[in-house]
Amino acid sequence: MTDTTLPAPMPVEEQATGKLAQSRRSLAVRLLIPAQVLLVFIVAFPLIMQIFISLTWWTPLDGDPWYLAWMSWNWFDNYTYLMQDDGLWGSVGRTLLFVAVAVPIEFFLGLTLAALFYEGVLGRPVLYSLILMPMMIVPAVAGYIFFLIFQQTGPLNSALSVLWPGMLDVNWLNDTTRAFVAVVIADVWQWTPLMFLILFAGLMSVPEDQMRAATILGANWRQRFFRIALPRIKTVIAIAIGLRVIECFKIFDMLFVMTGGGPGVATESLSLFLYKRTFQDLEWSYVASIGITVLVALSVLTAVLMARVKKKDAR
Amino acid sequence: MTGLILRTLAVAFFAALALLPISWMASMAFKPAAEWTSAAGTLTFLPKDPTLNNFRYVFTGNSPDQMVGLDRTVWRPLYASLLTAISGTLIAVICGTAAAYAVSRQRIHESIGLSLLQLRIFPPLAVMIPVMIMWSFLGMIDTWWGLALIYGIVTLPFSYWLMKAYFDELPREIEEAAIVEGCTPFEAFRQITLPIVASAVASTALFIFILNWSDYLIALLLTRKEWTTIPVYMNALATAASGQLYGAKAALGLLAAVPPIILGISIQRFLVRGLTFGALKQ
Numbered sequence: 001m002t003d004t005t006l007p008a009p010m011p012v013e014e015q016a017t018g019k020l021a022q023s024r025r026s027l028a029v030r031l032l033i034p035a036q037v038l039l040v041f042i043v044a045f046p047l048i049m050q051i052f053i054s055l056t057w058w059t060p061l062d063g064d065p066w067y068l069a070w071m072s073w074n075w076f077d078n079y080t081y082l083m084q085d086d087g088l089w090g091s092v093g094r095t096l097l098f099v100a101v102a103v104p105i106e107f108f109l110g111l112t113l114a115a116l117f118y119e120g121v122l123g124r125p126v127l128y129s130l131i132l133m134p135m136m137i138v139p140a141v142a143g144y145i146f147f148l149i150f151q152q153t154g155p156l157n158s159a160l161s162v163l164w165p166g167m168l169d170v171n172w173l174n175d176t177t178r179a180f181v182a183v184v185i186a187d188v189w190q191w192t193p194l195m196f197l198i199l200f201a202g203l204m205s206v207p208e209d210q211m212r213a214a215t216i217l218g219a220n221w222r223q224r225f226f227r228i229a230l231p232r233i234k235t236v237i238a239i240a241i242g243l244r245v246i247e248c249f250k251i252f253d254m255l256f257v258m259t260g261g262g263p264g265v266a267t268e269s270l271s272l273f274l275y276k277r278t279f280q281d282l283e284w285s286y287v288a289s290i291g292i293t294v295l296v297a298l299s300v301l302t303a304v305l306m307a308r309v310k311k312k313d314a315r
Numbered sequence: 316m317t318g319l320i321l322r323t324l325a326v327a328f329f330a331a332l333a334l335l336p337i338s339w340m341a342s343m344a345f346k347p348a349a350e351w352t353s354a355a356g357t358l359t360f361l362p363k364d365p366t367l368n369n370f371r372y373v374f375t376g377n378s379p380d381q382m383v384g385l386d387r388t389v390w391r392p393l394y395a396s397l398l399t400a401i402s403g404t405l406i407a408v409i410c411g412t413a414a415a416y417a418v419s420r421q422r423i424h425e426s427i428g429l430s431l432l433q434l435r436i437f438p439p440l441a442v443m444i445p446v447m448i449m450w451s452f453l454g455m456i457d458t459w460w461g462l463a464l465i466y467g468i469v470t471l472p473f474s475y476w477l478m479k480a481y482f483d484e485l486p487r488e489i490e491e492a493a494i495v496e497g498c499t500p501f502e503a504f505r506q507i508t509l510p511i512v513a514s515a516v517a518s519t520a521l522f523i524f525i526l527n528w529s530d531y532l533i534a535l536l537l538t539r540k541e542w543t544t545i546p547v548y549m550n551a552l553a554t555a556a557s558g559q560l561y562g563a564k565a566a567l568g569l570l571a572a573v574p575p576i577i578l579g580i581s582i583q584r585f586l587v588r589g590l591t592f593g594a595l596k597q
Contacts, residue, residue: 024500028417031504032424035414035471038406039430042468046445053444066448113329122323129580130330133337136579140531140546141568145336148343148561153352155339155360189336194590201587201595239591250438253531257550271532274440284444291441298436 054078054289059282069285078289088290090265091273098180098269099248102187107241109188110195115225117196118203135193143257146186147173150258173259176266183255183267187248195240202236203229270294337572343565344369348380351561369566373552380562389567391541392548396571398459399534399544400527403466408520410467411474416504419482428479431472432592439469443536450537457539465537466527473526473592474519480593481515482508518582522589525575545571 049066055076058069082088113131121127134142149156150172157169173179206229214224230237252271255261261268261276268276277287339360343351346362346369372378376385418425446465447456455461485508493503509516534544543551549567552560579586587595 020494020500025421025423027500027504028421028423031413031417032427034410035427035431035475036424038410038468038471039427039434042434042446042465043430046442046449049445049448050442053448066452109329113326116322116326119322120319121326122319127323127326127330129583131326131333132579132583132586133576134333136525136572136575137337138529138531138546138568138571138575140529140550141340141572142336144549144564144568145340148565149336149339151352153354153358155358158353158358189333193333197587198591198595205595236595239594243591246436252438252440253546256531271438271440274438278440278444287440288444291444294441295437299433302433302436 050288050291053285054292056285058285060284061282072285078286079293081286082290082293087265088270088273091268091270094180094265094267095249095251095269095271098184098187098251099245102184102191103241103244103248105184105188106192106195106244107237109192110197110199110240113192113196114200114203117200118225118229119221131196132193134190135197137190139190139253140257142186142190143254146182146189146254147258150182174263176263179259179263179266183258186254186258187251190254191244191247195244198236198240198243199233202233202240205236206232340565340568340572343562344569346562346565348562351559369562372560372563373566373570378563381560387548389545389548389570392543392545393570395459395462395538395542396528396544399462399466399542400524402459402463403470403527404520404524406463406467407470407474407523408516411471411519412478412516415475415478416482416508419479420487428475431475434469435472439532447536456537457541459542462534462537462542462544465533466530469533470523470526473523473589476592477519477522477589478512478515480588481512485511518585519589521578521582522585525578528571528575 053066053069055073055078056069057072057074057077058064058066062072064071117124117128137145148154151157152169152171152174156172161169170178172182210228211224214228219227250271251269252275255267255269255272256275259267261272265273274287274290277283277290342361345365345367347364347366350359350362350364352358366380368378368380372381372385373389376388414427417423418427450456450461450465453461455464489511490500490503490507493507494500498506529546530544531546531550534542534547538544538547545567549564549571552564552567582589
């Protein structure tokens, strides 16, 4: 055989596919337009406006429209102020503490439940649906439920007074520590099901024959679970924890309804701090500068994390 | 065998913990004012004297239990919740499905996926100032379309990623065949591909409806009175009349909680996929 390559055999059809490819591409371009318009609408203009306002003292109280904000131009005063705003950093610290306490509890409870389900339980479909129910509750409603439960005249104190008559008669949401514990409990109640759901789906994807082989080789359930199943669902675990950390950091609805950030600022998350600054103090330019700072910080953080993930993948 | 029973008992215990708070609110919704707190006697789990007065109060504005009538009943917020959540879902599903198909088939503008995902990472309150200014500039504060538009945008990442996962799984050969038969690419998309993924679109739509229905924060920021949704209306209820309205608010909470629970259970197998943006399947 010689090495000659034949020329493309059917030039007519190629021309047709070229046309087709073009019309496909133009369809794709058109289909993308609505989503792109929405994205530009919500990102480009607001971002510029937010940076602009954050460099001024503008507030809606001035009575001037936002585009006249340049009249109170102040360069980076908002940014230097936010560096030393104890209220802001306190709320950031509390939010991080909240994430650091609630997410691990949710993870371990969710993992325990997933392991129990994985080993097998009676009436699995029913129990499965029941366990998932809290996360389907509207978060604001969940906040109200726990507001009811933690009232001084509420069911928790009634139940506890049966166990220890007259010993516990406190308003749970009135005390700094207790209020914090209460909102952690509420968050754990609502979002443990999410952890369970994702981790259980992960466990179910572990190849069954590997587990069976391990059983035949004499591995007990602990070995099977920790040595075989868990290492195989590392990515799933990362997704579950990542999702919860992001959502937990944003927490607003439940706290707003349950405690309103109180007592004092004991349960004031970053979102609640921003809300109060926006609507009680109407310091819109200051809030805009915090927003830009949060945006930059989170973008850098995700970029660093993504780079690390990519590095790991490459290895 | 004992292991199985012990595990079942343990899970049943967790299930009871999951259910107790919900059932407390459900029972509260049927309790007369005297049973709302332990101030007037001991609390019981079930209502001693079950009544529909709480529901009557929020739906008609009057109840034998309450001295002061309501100036706003729940009908309007119910309508607002349904209208904004449904139209927001339509916006998200239509734009997201179209974009997902384009990217999945032609691999152009793939970066749109990551940009959309980034929208979900930032706390809404950190970026809401310009949105509020823009909405008021465009006259969209306290309108149903203004709320529907922002719902459509914030749930767009879900519809895009979920539908993209489905389109990526779908073999191209079916469309190719249709195109060879003489369909235009758009006809192939609309008449061949879309019907195949119809059930996926439906699950995605239900999932996104739940998210929109569950919103509190955005409605709080972008509505004033006319178009407040049920969660906002519910939380404002205590100030609307004198005294705490535990029972009436519980009735509203139940009303808000029931649709997502029913829909959520009906798309239970889809939830993992939905919540992880299509990254995991069950």
